[in-house]
Amino acid sequence: MRNSIEIAQYIKKIRERKGLSAVELANRVGVTKGTISRYESGTRKIPMDDIPKFASVLDISPVDILIESRDEPVEINSTKYPYYPIGISAGLPLCIDSIDENNVEYISIPDNLMGKWAGRKDIFMMRINGDSMNRIMPHDSLIAVRPVPLSNLRDGDIVVYSDGGDYAVKRFYRREDKVIFRPDSSDLSFTDYVTSADNIDLRIHGKVVLYIAELD
Incomplete structure (x- = not known):
């Protein structure tokens, strides 16, 4: 059985x-925040x-609190990353009004x-929608994007880009005064999306550094 300090921890x-x-937690249990702090610091025992x-409140059994189980899950460290709940097109560029702080949520990734890339503050997460990159990343893959x-x-880097309001994810290539965004699909x-390197509406939002996909 756990002692009072182990119970609090x-x-x-x-x-x-x-x-x-x-x-x-204090509000849901019906005590003050100071009481919770004293419990967790070990200066006061939990009745x-x-x-x-x-x-x-914690949706567990009282027995779980009082008695240590040999089957308790191993603690897995996770980090929260900004997540834009917008499916970035892996097909034809998709018109999206904006990707900004008004759209951001947060997602925890082990x-x-x-x-x-774990713990990097410059990483943000998105999902891809479509099959134009399916040799590498299947539809609905979660992608980690780093501004670069x-x-x-x-040449060959996978990037998230926009041209005006049209967003997509493709392989990047530079050819003199042209920028080419190329699919990698079965x-x-x-086909390629080609634009001028001088296109003032063109923006590279970042390079895809990692993807997470659920396999069938």
């Missing part, structure tokens, strides 16, 4: 895992009569999935 761990602040309240200056892009009906 377990409740804190579950609170944080569920994305609850100390204030939110046994209150354990069922914490269990109910660090072991993000690999060397145009001068740092290399469907040969998809």
